[in-house]
Amino acid sequence: MRPFDYTRAESFESAVATLHDDPTAAVLGGGTTLVDLMKCGVTAPGLLVDLTHLPGHDGIDADASALRVGALATMSEVAVHPQVRRRWPAMSEALLKGASQQLRNMARIGGNLMQRTRCGYFRDPTFAECNKRDPGSGCAALHGENRGHAVLGTSEQCVATFPGDLPVALTAFDAVVHVLGPDGPRVIPIEEFYLLPGDTPWREHPLHPDELITAVEVPASPAAAFSHYLKVRDRVSYEFAAASAAVGLAIGADGRIVDARVALGGVATKPWRERSVEAALIGQPAEPEVFRQAATLAAAGARPLEHNGYKVELARRTVARAFVELAGQR
Numbered sequence: 001m002r003p004f005d006y007t008r009a010e011s012f013e014s015a016v017a018t019l020h021d022d023p024t025a026a027v028l029g030g031g032t033t034l035v036d037l038m039k040c041g042v043t044a045p046g047l048l049v050d051l052t053h054l055p056g057h058d059g060i061d062a063d064a065s066a067l068r069v070g071a072l073a074t075m076s077e078v079a080v081h082p083q084v085r086r087r088w089p090a091m092s093e094a095l096l097k098g099a100s101q102q103l104r105n106m107a108r109i110g111g112n113l114m115q116r117t118r119c120g121y122f123r124d125p126t127f128a129e130c131n132k133r134d135p136g137s138g139c140a141a142l143h144g145e146n147r148g149h150a151v152l153g154t155s156e157q158c159v160a161t162f163p164g165d166l167p168v169a170l171t172a173f174d175a176v177v178h179v180l181g182p183d184g185p186r187v188i189p190i191e192e193f194y195l196l197p198g199d200t201p202w203r204e205h206p207l208h209p210d211e212l213i214t215a216v217e218v219p220a221s222p223a224a225a226f227s228h229y230l231k232v233r234d235r236v237s238y239e240f241a242a243a244s245a246a247v248g249l250a251i252g253a254d255g256r257i258v259d260a261r262v263a264l265g266g267v268a269t270k271p272w273r274e275r276s277v278e279a280a281l282i283g284q285p286a287e288p289e290v291f292r293q294a295a296t297l298a299a300a301g302a303r304p305l306e307h308n309g310y311k312v313e314l315a316r317r318t319v320a321r322a323f324v325e326l327a328g329q330r
């Protein structure tokens with residue numbers, strides 16, 4: 001790891017000013033991604049700006065219309081919050097199925113949204129080809145070991161999977177990300193927060209280098225309140241998703257679906273909303289065969305690589321099973 005300077009920010013505003021003045025600076029949350037990548041030699045900030053001690057940015061507040069989570073709340077705090085468990089259960093499940101208890105105690109929601117891909121070619125600088133790490137160098141995964149890579153949203157420049165769980169649930173339920181920059185605050189819908197790799201895979205989100213996440217806000221809805229996160233992985237804990245699905249349903253008195261939500265994780269370059277599956281469910285009875293049929297629409301346009309073709313069928317089965325399990329909770 002290269003030597004770096006460290007400072008404790010006096011406020012989010014002062015942290016923004018520091019980032020603005022020093023392009024080598026990076027903000028430090030729990031450090032569970034950033035310090036890891038510094039040790040791997042993937043990134044080498046000259047200055048770490050620690051936010052974690054700042055008061056007033058770790059709140060978890062719910063009212064009738066929305067949940068607002070401060071950027072410094074830990075994964076653990078959000079996962080077990082009574083309002084989150086009751087009114088946004090897929091968020092709680094997604095958090096509890098991510099990382100380990102020790103990591104969740106350290107990691108903050110701002111850092112969680114900003115976590116980087118686990119692509120082995122990105123994380124190991126001894127591989128020369130990685131457009132995310134070294135723009136223009138190529139993508140070793142395209143013709144390398146790509147069993148864990150994405151089948152949706154890929155490009156000729158990058159096939160790295162987005163690894164997070166919580167952002168998948170946030171995508172299903174139309175969250176917005178509050179950010180602060182030198183020109184003041186702005187709000188970014190979660191679906192616009194994660195960028196497709198295209199020809200610029202090193203640009204993963206629309207944040208300017210001197211902008212910070214201050215909070216994430218998730219609307220309340222019947223579908224968010226009746227929701228579920230299913231994560232399928234190679235081992236049952238402490239593992240990233242091979243495929244995951246955040247699903248939600250609102251079911252009318254006649255037993256027919258009036259609202260359906262689904263987003264996929266583990267199979268795409270960003271959290272992947274599946275609106276065609278949602279549309280196919282509206283007006284249908286909440287029955288297993290209906291879910292299985294609608295789930296066949298998931299992962300349309302998938303572009304499998306040599307080793308990850310299994311993810312197309314796995315994504316569809318994960319969506320179907322998530323809905324069946326959710327409907328079974330009624």
Ligand SMILES: Cc1cc2nc3c(=O)[nH]c(=O)nc-3n(C[C@H](O)[C@H](O)[C@H](O)COP(=O)(O)OP(=O)(O)OC[C@H]3O[C@@H](n4cnc5c(N)ncnc54)[C@H](O)[C@@H]3O)c2cc1C
Binds near residue numbers: 033034097212
């Ligand atoms: C072994 C291991 C297993 C894991 N398994 C999973 C898993 O199964 N599922 C899952 O979802 N995640 C998993 N993770 C990832 C984990 O969730 C993230 O490392 C964590 O959420 C990052 O939060 P942090 O506060 O530690 O961020 P940091 O490491 O401090 O920061 C991460 C990035 O975000 C930036 N940043 C931090 N705060 C802000 C802010 N407020 N505004 C703007 N930028 C900011 C930093 O500069 C840095 O670039 C795993 C991590 C490890 C190490």
